Amino acid sequence: MKPLSEKTAHFTDSVIRRMTRVSNEYNAINLSQGFPDFDPPAEITDKLREIAARGPHQYALTWGAKNFRDALAAKHEHFSGMKIDPESEIVVTCGSTEAMMASMMSVCDPGDRVVVFSPFYENYGADAILSGAEPIYVPLIPPEFTFDPDLLEKAISQPGVKALILCNPSNPCGKVFTREEMALIAELAIRYDIYVITDEVYEHIIYDPYEHIYMATLPGMRERTITCNSLSKTYSITGWRLGYVIASPAITDRVKKVHDFLTVGAAAPLMEAATVGLQFGDDYYAGLKAHYTHMKDIFTEGLAFAGLTFTKPQGAYYVLVDISEYGYEDDEQFCIDLAREVGVGAVPGSSFFRENVNHLIRLHFAKQDETLLAAIDRLQDIHRIMH
Numbered sequence: 001m002k003p004l005s006e007k008t009a010h011f012t013d014s015v016i017r018r019m020t021r022v023s024n025e026y027n028a029i030n031l032s033q034g035f036p037d038f039d040p041p042a043e044i045t046d047k048l049r050e051i052a053a054r055g056p057h058q059y060a061l062t063w064g065a066k067n068f069r070d071a072l073a074a075k076h077e078h079f080s081g082m083k084i085d086p087e088s089e090i091v092v093t094c095g096s097t098e099a100m101m102a103s104m105m106s107v108c109d110p111g112d113r114v115v116v117f118s119p120f121y122e123n124y125g126a127d128a129i130l131s132g133a134e135p136i137y138v139p140l141i142p143p144e145f146t147f148d149p150d151l152l153e154k155a156i157s158q159p160g161v162k163a164l165i166l167c168n169p170s171n172p173c174g175k176v177f178t179r180e181e182m183a184l185i186a187e188l189a190i191r192y193d194i195y196v197i198t199d200e201v202y203e204h205i206i207y208d209p210y211e212h213i214y215m216a217t218l219p220g221m222r223e224r225t226i227t228c229n230s231l232s233k234t235y236s237i238t239g240w241r242l243g244y245v246i247a248s249p250a251i252t253d254r255v256k257k258v259h260d261f262l263t264v265g266a267a268a269p270l271m272e273a274a275t276v277g278l279q280f281g282d283d284y285y286a287g288l289k290a291h292y293t294h295m296k297d298i299f300t301e302g303l304a305f306a307g308l309t310f311t312k313p314q315g316a317y318y319v320l321v322d323i324s325e326y327g328y329e330d331d332e333q334f335c336i337d338l339a340r341e342v343g344v345g346a347v348p349g350s351s352f353f354r355e356n357v358n359h360l361i362r363l364h365f366a367k368q369d370e371t372l373l374a375a376i377d378r379l380q381d382i383h384r385i386m387h
């Protein structure tokens, strides 16, 4: 048999999803893969029941059902202040995952380069391989996960750089980029004529006093920003696979074609049902923020009580816990032992860093109080068990 593709030969399976399997094997409380264990808003699931009876059940327009795009444009304008044309500036995709892949494929040719901050969400590595782009990593420096502007400029000014990927708020380090940092990135993007592809799936999961700034709203950035986002986290519907790209018509024209050939389109009945979520008022987003602040507080207080050292999230729903004291060389082995011996599933930090980092694990707290309290209870024994 001839060999399978060289391009995909170097893929490993997703470490995050592997850790979900490890958690299941040991019956651990799974705080590895980031998805909620609570229900989506009832208005959305009630609507789905109604849609199941009356449709639509056939293909929607490839770049998204009109009423979904209209609702999305109105919602995005409400929060960002940007007026969006739902016909020419939105492509609805199968999650932000496809939004990012379709954007990368639309921007990059083999041999091009993309700048990625490290730590990074693991899909960006695969996106780069499949689009043929070579990533150049710029470290985010703890504890605030700031970057060195000179190192960023050095990376952006390298030959062949087409784009920078900006995950804001960041998975896994919980960083929310400040206005000054965003302005610096924007200035470099304009000066070196590159695109900024954003991943803003945690736009509404943000903790006081931090605020989400939309890169596309910065002066000169609208035409060079490709905003990738989704409904997964905002409405607790990670399994519905509804995402979108917002960009200028010249860019979406290309993304629409890539998206059409990749997936044809997002699920028509789900778009229809999720439209009610896009029409929620401000109270929904205030409630979401209050709920996540509550989960963060329960979880981080519990971790502190267990004597653990960890990052303080500004946004998103992850913490990176320092495991240096346990003396493991291999953080994946630590996570396997943690699942088996302590009963809590985590992701090895090394899967998010370009640098040689193996002293961190990632836990997420998008869980019901009882799940978080049970995990915290188990973690009180971590020192005794893992030493």
Ligand SMILES: Cc1ncc(COP(=O)(O)O)c(C=O)c1O
Residues within 6 Å of the ligand: 034, 094, 095, 096, 097, 098, 121, 167, 170, 171, 199, 201, 229, 230, 231, 232, 238, 241, 242, 243
């Ligand atoms: C930063 C980031 N981007 C994208 C995704 C995936 O989003 P979606 O479900 O919309 O594909 C995740 C999921 O955890 C994420 O953390």
